[in-house]
Amino acid sequence: MDDDRTPFPTDPLRGGLDPQALAAHVRDGMLADDRATRHFGIRVTAVGPGSATVEMAVREHMLNGFGTCHGGVLTALADSAFAFACNSHNTMAVAAGLSMDFLRPARAGDVLAAEAVELSCGSRSGLYDVTVRNQHGERIAAFRGRAHRFAGRAAVPLPS
Amino acid sequence: MDDDRTPFPTDPLRGGLDPQALAAHVRDGMLADDRATRHFGIRVTAVGPGSATVEMAVREHMLNGFGTCHGGVLTALADSAFAFACNSHNTMAVAAGLSMDFLRPARAGDVLAAEAVELSCGSRSGLYDVTVRNQHGERIAAFRGRAHRFAGRAAVPLPS
Amino acid sequence: MDDDRTPFPTDPLRGGLDPQALAAHVRDGMLADDRATRHFGIRVTAVGPGSATVEMAVREHMLNGFGTCHGGVLTALADSAFAFACNSHNTMAVAAGLSMDFLRPARAGDVLAAEAVELSCGSRSGLYDVTVRNQHGERIAAFRGRAHRFAGRAAVPLPS
Amino acid sequence: MDDDRTPFPTDPLRGGLDPQALAAHVRDGMLADDRATRHFGIRVTAVGPGSATVEMAVREHMLNGFGTCHGGVLTALADSAFAFACNSHNTMAVAAGLSMDFLRPARAGDVLAAEAVELSCGSRSGLYDVTVRNQHGERIAAFRGRAHRFAGRAAVPLPS
Numbered sequence: 211m212d213d214d215r216t217p218f219p220t221d222p223l224r225g226g227l228d229p230q231a232l233a234a235h236v237r238d239g240m241l242a243d244d245r246a247t248r249h250f251g252i253r254v255t256a257v258g259p260g261s262a263t264v265e266m267a268v269r270e271h272m273l274n275g276f277g278t279c280h281g282g283v284l285t286a287l288a289d290s291a292f293a294f295a296c297n298s299h300n301t302m303a304v305a306a307g308l309s310m311d312f313l314r315p316a317r318a319g320d321v322l323a324a325e326a327v328e329l330s331c332g333s334r335s336g337l338y339d340v341t342v343r344n345q346h347g348e349r350i351a352a353f354r355g356r357a358h359r360f361a362g363r364a365a366v367p368l369p370s
Numbered sequence: 371m372d373d374d375r376t377p378f379p380t381d382p383l384r385g386g387l388d389p390q391a392l393a394a395h396v397r398d399g400m401l402a403d404d405r406a407t408r409h410f411g412i413r414v415t416a417v418g419p420g421s422a423t424v425e426m427a428v429r430e431h432m433l434n435g436f437g438t439c440h441g442g443v444l445t446a447l448a449d450s451a452f453a454f455a456c457n458s459h460n461t462m463a464v465a466a467g468l469s470m471d472f473l474r475p476a477r478a479g480d481v482l483a484a485e486a487v488e489l490s491c492g493s494r495s496g497l498y499d500v501t502v503r504n505q506h507g508e509r510i511a512a513f514r515g516r517a518h519r520f521a522g523r524a525a526v527p528l529p530s
Numbered sequence: 531m532d533d534d535r536t537p538f539p540t541d542p543l544r545g546g547l548d549p550q551a552l553a554a555h556v557r558d559g560m561l562a563d564d565r566a567t568r569h570f571g572i573r574v575t576a577v578g579p580g581s582a583t584v585e586m587a588v589r590e591h592m593l594n595g596f597g598t599c600h601g602g603v604l605t606a607l608a609d610s611a612f613a614f615a616c617n618s619h620n621t622m623a624v625a626a627g628l629s630m631d632f633l634r635p636a637r638a639g640d641v642l643a644a645e646a647v648e649l650s651c652g653s654r655s656g657l658y659d660v661t662v663r664n665q666h667g668e669r670i671a672a673f674r675g676r677a678h679r680f681a682g683r684a685a686v687p688l689p690s
Numbered sequence: 691m692d693d694d695r696t697p698f699p700t701d702p703l704r705g706g707l708d709p710q711a712l713a714a715h716v717r718d719g720m721l722a723d724d725r726a727t728r729h730f731g732i733r734v735t736a737v738g739p740g741s742a743t744v745e746m747a748v749r750e751h752m753l754n755g756f757g758t759c760h761g762g763v764l765t766a767l768a769d770s771a772f773a774f775a776c777n778s779h780n781t782m783a784v785a786a787g788l789s790m791d792f793l794r795p796a797r798a799g800d801v802l803a804a805e806a807v808e809l810s811c812g813s814r815s816g817l818y819d820v821t822v823r824n825q826h827g828e829r830i831a832a833f834r835g836r837a838h839r840f841a842g843r844a845a846v847p848l849p850s
Contacts, residue, residue, distance in 0.1 A: 282446020
């Protein structure tokens with residue numbers, strides 16, 4: 211519960227950018243330093259204010275002992291979409307918690323897309339849903355992420 | 371809710387092994403094929419009936435854009451402990467869902483241990499808690515995993 | 531993970547009713563015996579195959595020590611919507627688990643609506659999202675429910 | 691993630707009371723105004739710094755259409771234990787979210803106890819586990835609660 215939440219908080223950390231340009235700027239700044247996302251081969255295919263879509267191909271080294279994609283790798287994919295979405299306003303946000311429900315297995319060669327949307331964004335916290343689908347459009351997993359927001363702290367430096 | 375759950379289900383998939391030997395046998399069989407766990411550098415340091423402990427060092431390629439260990443990588447570590455614990459009775463079990471609460475950041479060079487314990491184990495489902503700690507014994511994260519169990523299906527073949 | 535899930539499972543427990551009529555029949559049968567839902571003053575305002583909407587007015591005896599609606603009462607409201615949605619196909623389903631995220635407080639006199647939708651429905655399990663809103667349309671809480679389904683067992687007897 | 695968390699935060703809102711006496715004082719102050727807890731017939735049987743135990747008898751009006759205790763009522767019981775535990779330091783705390791896993795049904799006449807323990811307590815947030823057991827000591831449900839804490843705001847007025 212975050213009493214003073216506002217649906218679209220105005221934020222002094224915009225540097226004159228409109229919300230869409232700001233989200234793209236944050237994406238670029240975060241990606242520059244995000245080794246884990248690169249290591250998984252995750253590509254950011256879309257960002258917007260409060261939203262992000264990422265993609266990843268399932269490779270052999272991502273499989274568990276049953277020959278399906280490791281649940282932790284699927285969670286990492288969804289978590290990356292969540293991170294880009296919850297930082298898109300350029301107020302620094304970190305994951306406080308997440309839940310994941312697995313609906314279908316993913317296999318080597320599958321190309322997965324994780325799409326994050328914002329359910330709520332307040333001064334201290336935010337709530338995001340991420341849906342993971344495979345190349346056939348089938349829902350693989352449902353993720354819900356809870357963000358702690360640090361008011362007044364920028365996720366990435368603004369262009370000068 | 372799993373009406374006919376029993377705390378320690380007797381199971382025809384034991385091959386004459388006692389519960390501890392069975393858990394070790396399952397660990398070996400699962401590890402042989404588990405590329406994701408190996409790729410993360412996760413080592414299984416203990417298993418027992420309903421329990422497992424795994425360890426992992428945080429490396430540079432696991433860091434996110436804020437210089438801390440990616441939440442998905444922490445989840446993968448906990449999920450691996452969960453997988454060995456929920457399959458330890460050699461009834462095949464897969465993750466139905468999980469939740470993760472992040473308590474402290476982990477940084478490059480930290481050595482993390484994830485310890486899984488069984489809260490419940492029934493004919494159709496099981497519930498497991500995993501605690502992730504760093505090398506100072508500080509709690510990094512709390513994970514809860516929900517398993518679907520497939521009665522009568524072995525996680526790994528029995529020794530003949 | 532529920533391997534043989536199908537999006538809209540055909541089900542022998544329909545008694546010749548179409549899916550919408552079946553959902554209404556199940557609602558009536560469940561309500562006849564559901565004392566808790568009646569005790570909370572919860573009304574079922576809509577049902578369909580995989581969906582349900584319920585309403586409740588917040589009364590004085592539902593308030594906690596801070597003068598807002600007790601989180602458990604909000605959860606009960608969402609859980610009732612979940613129960614009608616996950617049993618709507620007349621395959622008996624019970625709650626395996628749920629999560630709730632609280633977004634805004636509710637106060638005495640507020641009239642809340644909880645709307646449940648089906649994300650997934652398989653032979654053994656189902657996943658449902660419930661959104662709770664107040665009379666101003668503001669989102670109060672986001673609920674996610676996990677159902678165990680008992681294939682071949684009817685939620686309510688069929689009309690003869 | 692709550693960077694400046696401390697395991698046992700010192701707190702100016704103690705009024706000279708030791709931690710145990712403070713927890714008892716908060717319990718009394720919260721109960722005075724908590725109509726929902728009284729309405730459910732919930733009794734607080736123990737409190738301490740970061741902990742609380744509550745009890746409730748399952749009555750007929752708490753049953754759902756399947757003749758077992760409504761999941762929302764079980765959640766309300768656990769949520770009450772959580773509320774007393776997370777406010778026990780007299781820093782005001784409200785539920786940000788919760789999860790509940792149902793392990794066994796509860797029936798009319800059962801007497802349930804919910805015991806809350808603190809996993810983490812920081813300046814902005816706290817994490818609590820609640821276990822619900824019946825009169826036979828069987829685990830009925832596992833609850834995990836996430837609290838937002840309001841530093842500097844007292845849960846109840848201090849004795850003058």
